[in-house]
Amino acid sequence: MKKVIAVLLILAVAGCILFRDEIPSQDDSLSAARDPGVRGGAAGAGAPIAGLSATELALFNAGKDDFEEQEKAADGLGPTMNLDGCAGCHLHPAVGGTSPAVNPQVAFARANGATNAVPSFIAPKGPVREARFVNNADGTPDGGVHDLFTIAGRADAPGCSLAQPDFEGELARRNVIFRIPTPVFGAGLIEQIPDKAILANQANDAPRKKDLRIQGRPNIVLAGHAISGQANNNGNDGTVARFGWKAQNKSLLLFSGEAYNVEMGITNELFQTERDETAGCQFAAVPNDTTKSVAKTLVEGLSAIEKFALFARFLAPPAPSLDAPGGIESIARGRKLFAAIGCALCHTPTLNTGNAAVAALRNQPVNLFSDLLVHDMGPGLADGITQGQAGGREFRTAPLWGLGQRLFFLHDGRTSDLREAIRAHRSGGFFTRNASEANAVVKNFIGLSDAQKQDVLNFLRSL
Numbered sequence: 001m002k003k004v005i006a007v008l009l010i011l012a013v014a015g016c017i018l019f020r021d022e023i024p025s026q027d028d029s030l031s032a033a034r035d036p037g038v039r040g041g042a043a044g045a046g047a048p049i050a051g052l053s054a055t056e057l058a059l060f061n062a063g064k065d066d067f068e069e070q071e072k073a074a075d076g077l078g079p080t081m082n083l084d085g086c087a088g089c090h091l092h093p094a095v096g097g098t099s100p101a102v103n104p105q106v107a108f109a110r111a112n113g114a115t116n117a118v119p120s121f122i123a124p125k126g127p128v129r130e131a132r133f134v135n136n137a138d139g140t141p142d143g144g145v146h147d148l149f150t151i152a153g154r155a156d157a158p159g160c161s162l163a164q165p166d167f168e169g170e171l172a173r174r175n176v177i178f179r180i181p182t183p184v185f186g187a188g189l190i191e192q193i194p195d196k197a198i199l200a201n202q203a204n205d206a207p208r209k210k211d212l213r214i215q216g217r218p219n220i221v222l223a224g225h226a227i228s229g230q231a232n233n234n235g236n237d238g239t240v241a242r243f244g245w246k247a248q249n250k251s252l253l254l255f256s257g258e259a260y261n262v263e264m265g266i267t268n269e270l271f272q273t274e275r276d277e278t279a280g281c282q283f284a285a286v287p288n289d290t291t292k293s294v295a296k297t298l299v300e301g302l303s304a305i306e307k308f309a310l311f312a313r314f315l316a317p318p319a320p321s322l323d324a325p326g327g328i329e330s331i332a333r334g335r336k337l338f339a340a341i342g343c344a345l346c347h348t349p350t351l352n353t354g355n356a357a358v359a360a361l362r363n364q365p366v367n368l369f370s371d372l373l374v375h376d377m378g379p380g381l382a383d384g385i386t387q388g389q390a391g392g393r394e395f396r397t398a399p400l401w402g403l404g405q406r407l408f409f410l411h412d413g414r415t416s417d418l419r420e421a422i423r424a425h426r427s428g429g430f431f432t433r434n435a436s437e438a439n440a441v442v443k444n445f446i447g448l449s450d451a452q453k454q455d456v457l458n459f460l461r462s463l
Helices: 002-018 054-068 104-108 167-172 189-192 195-203 205-209 252-263 304-313 328-340 417-423 438-446 448-463
Strands: 130-132 176-179 372-376 395-396
Touching: 054 304, 167 176, 176 372, 189 252, 189 417, 205 448, 328 448, 417 448
Parallel strands: none
Antiparallel strands: 130 176, 372 395
């Protein structure tokens, strides 16, 4: 009997050691620390990056104009889409940001005579969302975007008859996940971070990362069933992908082309075929090349997705606040605590660009607060979707610059409360083999005093 008790005690102690990072030391809901809320105004957001040439500035402005345009059926909008323009999704706190306070998808559902119903997960004051189905009807993996709306009934799409997906039925099957728009502020700087900088940062602080069970890896985007010996291989050129919630897109041009095709239903140079090929719902005007002037300027000769990419590439990163909220001292303390408890091991404060062709992007610090790697975030944030080699529980470390002015958090916009977003990073466990890589760090945050938590929250809202 004594031997049995001894064995049980040993197992209990071992279990406590293994599970130590997954049991909160206190009920964080009782903490007096509070999210300071959204910093007002659009200061420090939406401007072009400093140091652009006159030509580059002209390209930025042309891109911004196109980014703000509302597309029509004759422009290629539809047959299915989530909205009719880029800026509708990327609007807060300035053009290029993320979901605005008033969701434009509600009004768009019936715009221009359209007959769309508004899905139950789209709210007037909720985030702009896209919907993905986890599985197909036969149980095989889906993962693709199912656009919310169609052009059926619109005055500029006469005769089109097209039904929306059965979102309510798929919701009942628990088969729908959501994504909200990612900001594109400073995206050109992110694009110019060399692969070797991302991989070197991955290897930094290895002992501490191991102790906190933080791993992270680049998203491996392989073509078909190709096998590669390099852990950072993109499907075609062997480089690290870095844009999107799962770091699934390599470049801003690819990100732009996919957004035009998926979010607005507009085919382009990178995505040539319609997502829905219903014959009576194709209204894009065919350009008459004989009317084009040989003397077209550089700007006039650019495609829509090139303009989108150039706008994002030359868009300045958001500027942090030095003293709001909470004051300079609180923000400084919060920044130190952010590093001390382990947040900065994934949310790397600064990476650097390389020898970029554009002088304004060359050898610049990128204060993005992200390692651009994908991490296992446990079952609490899992969406069941695989993109590239990023699995159903893996997400790119979200860049935190500009966080102080964001209205909605996490990949699906489930909360507007920063504390709740932090808590959501913790789920799963060692024994169930699905622990979030953030469990130990969240436990460290929970273990802070209320005053220290407030400093961390103030620091995050200063970004």
